[in-house]
Amino acid sequence: MKKIGKKIGFVAAMALVGLAILSTRYDMVDLPVWHFFGGGRGIDPASLHLQGEFVESNLGAAEGPAGSVTVRMIAQQFVFVPQCIVVPAAVPITFRITSADVVHTLSFLGTDYGLKAVPGAVTEATFTFAKAGEFKIPCHEFCGAGHYAMRGQLDVVPREQFASLLPGERRTCELR
Amino acid sequence: MSYVSQAARLRIKAAWLGTLVVVFAITILSLGRHSSAQSKNSEHISQPNSEPNSERNSEPAIRVPSNVAWTEETLTIVSSGDAFRGLLLARRCNHCHGEEGFSSVPTFPNLAGQDRLSFWKQMQDFRSGKRASPVMQGIAEGFPARASADLAAYYAMLPTASDPQDTRAFPQAMQDPSRASMAIHLIVFGDGQRGIPPCQSCHGPVSYVKGAPPLAAQNGDYLEQQLEHFSSGQRTNDINVRMRSIARQLTAEEKTAVSEYYGAGLGPGVNSR
Numbered sequence: 001m002k003k004i005g006k007k008i009g010f011v012a013a014m015a016l017v018g019l020a021i022l023s024t025r026y027d028m029v030d031l032p033v034w035h036f037f038g039g040g041r042g043i044d045p046a047s048l049h050l051q052g053e054f055v056e057s058n059l060g061a062a063e064g065p066a067g068s069v070t071v072r073m074i075a076q077q078f079v080f081v082p083q084c085i086v087v088p089a090a091v092p093i094t095f096r097i098t099s100a101d102v103v104h105t106l107s108f109l110g111t112d113y114g115l116k117a118v119p120g121a122v123t124e125a126t127f128t129f130a131k132a133g134e135f136k137i138p139c140h141e142f143c144g145a146g147h148y149a150m151r152g153q154l155d156v157v158p159r160e161q162f163a164s165l166l167p168g169e170r171r172t173c174e175l176r
Numbered sequence: 177m178s179y180v181s182q183a184a185r186l187r188i189k190a191a192w193l194g195t196l197v198v199v200f201a202i203t204i205l206s207l208g209r210h211s212s213a214q215s216k217n218s219e220h221i222s223q224p225n226s227e228p229n230s231e232r233n234s235e236p237a238i239r240v241p242s243n244v245a246w247t248e249e250t251l252t253i254v255s256s257g258d259a260f261r262g263l264l265l266a267r268r269c270n271h272c273h274g275e276e277g278f279s280s281v282p283t284f285p286n287l288a289g290q291d292r293l294s295f296w297k298q299m300q301d302f303r304s305g306k307r308a309s310p311v312m313q314g315i316a317e318g319f320p321a322r323a324s325a326d327l328a329a330y331y332a333m334l335p336t337a338s339d340p341q342d343t344r345a346f347p348q349a350m351q352d353p354s355r356a357s358m359a360i361h362l363i364v365f366g367d368g369q370r371g372i373p374p375c376q377s378c379h380g381p382v383s384y385v386k387g388a389p390p391l392a393a394q395n396g397d398y399l400e401q402q403l404e405h406f407s408s409g410q411r412t413n414d415i416n417v418r419m420r421s422i423a424r425q426l427t428a429e430e431k432t433a434v435s436e437y438y439g440a441g442l443g444p445g446v447n448s449r
Contacts, residue, residue, distance in 0.1 A: 008190045015197050023204045047245035049415050056417050057239035074416050077385055078373035083421045100416050101385075146377030149366035168236040174424070 042120035045100050048074060053122070054098055060170035061087055067164070073097045075104035075117035078146030080137060084173035086155040088162035089132045096124050105141035108154055114140070129156040242306045242413045244297045246386045254296045254325050262330025265323055268315065277334040278344030282397040282439070286346055288334035294389035295331055298413075299324040307413040336393040346395050347441030355429070359437035362430060363444065370425045375434065381445050387415065396439015403431040 048054040054074055060082050062070045069091055074081045076099065087093045097106075099117040107114035113127045129135075137152035155173060165171055180188075244250060269287065273279050277288025287295065301307035302316035319327065350356060361367075366374035378385040380392075391399065405411035406423035414420055423431070437443055 005186045005189075008186075008193070012190075012193045012197060016200070019197070019200055019204065044245075044247070046247050049241055050243070050245055051238070055238050056241060057236045059417075076416055076418065078377055079371065079418055079421045081417045081421055083371055083425070144377060145383040146366060146373030149368040149371065149373040149377075151368055151371040153371070170236060 043098060043122065045098070045119035048098065048100055053096070056081070058170060060172040061085060061093075061165070062170055063165040063167075068092065068094065070094045070096060072170075073117075073152075074100055075106065075139070076100035077102065077144045078139075078150040080106065080139075080150070080152035082152075082172035082174075084153040084155065086157060086162070086171060086173050087129065088159045089129050089156045090159060092126050092128045094124060094126045096122055098122050102143050103141050104139050104143050104150070106137045106152070107140055108135040108137055110135050116141070129154075132156045132158050240306075241417070242297065242301050242415055243304050244300050244387075244415075246293070251293075253321055254292055254328060257292065257296075257322075257325030257327070257329030259326070259329040259333055261323075262326035262328070265319070265327050266330055268318070269327070274342065274344055276339060276342050276344070277331055278339075278342055278346055278393075279395060280343045280345055282345040282348060282395045283401060284395070285398045286336075286344070286393055286395055287331040289336040289390060289393050290328070290331045291384070291389050292325075292328040292332045294387050295328040296321075296324050297387050299327070301413040307411060346393060346439065348396060348436075348439050350436045350440045350442075352436070355433035356437060356442070358430060359433040359442075362426075362434050363437065367425075372422055372425050376444055379445075390445050391438045392443045392445020393441070394438055396435045396437075399438055400431055400435035403435060407431075 043052055043054070049056060054072060059072050059074065062072065064070060069087055071085055071087060071093055073085070073095065075097060095115055097115055097117045098121065099119040101119060103119070104117040105114060106117065108127075108129075110133070111127075111129065113125075115123055115125055117123060133156050135154040135156065137154055139147055139150035143150065153173070272281070272284050273287045277290075278286045298307060299316050299319055300321070302309055302312040303319070305313060316324075362372065363375045366372045366377070374382075375391065376382045378388040380388075380390050384390075402411060403423050403426065406414065406419045407426065409420070412420065426434075
């Protein structure tokens, strides 16, 4: 009798540990638990350029109705696209990023912020950059032979210099 | 003494524990931080015009760089090419690209030793007009997916060793050999400060990325022209803006240096001199 109780306790404990791990992962990455069971509902990293949120014409900074700014990015071997993004200071910026091949991690050098790009999933995080400046975005997760040269740039400009965008407009450094 | 037996009490405990686990699981599955965003997002995949964050009708017109995606089906089609059929089809290419896959005009690309995937992708892009070329578009229309795969298989197995009897333009000596150090630096190390990855990390021989052609036996004039077209936006068929991003960062001198270096047969790669 005592043995059965121990077994039940062990299984329950393992289940709780597993759920705890799943829940942390779930919290960090926009990756629902059912992906682990072959749901196949994620985005296809090989065809990001064909349809959906990460087509090349939709990348860069976009402005929402209430002045909110969303930046969409792709991390891939061995460049970030757009390679240079421009956002306003002191405004919450929502980053949505995915990977086209392997896992990449980017950080905004000089700030405390970072993001992980996972193939098949969208990572979303909201950061506010208090001051204007230029921040390098190196890749922090070893992603292949060109990893050490994988670097993007974030230009934070004062709010008044960031002219508001039209609904269908996307902004990168080239199209400032 | 309690009237509930030891075993029954254990069972009750187990039931409680089980209920707890189930409730916990349901909470995580249904009330997760991104569960609502994700469900909208998966709708979004099937209908590209709907958008999370109430940004409906605010998407720019979709621009698709290339209809080719490296899905399992595509890879199966490309890898099933028949080199012998390719040999017969290649007669249509010989006039410009040479009988041995080496062109006699330095602005035309060499096809010998080309990677199957990149060759196939360029043919599809010529056909669909995603890569603009008045000459190649008409020719590529005669090569559907299967025939392109056959051609790709044929050119992939052509040797890149030198042949004095051939009228090939490759290799051509560098016009300014002092640029060699600049070229080798970009090919081997890239420039991390500007976010330029080394050429050899995608184009080989260090590592390969799907759709990136090997460059070791390519004509320099052709390479320089293509780098120019990538940076000016004249050529836009690279998936996810990869080569356009890199070419934009290169200066004119760097483009010339890298192209001439590869064009002189000095670049690292399989079967290069």
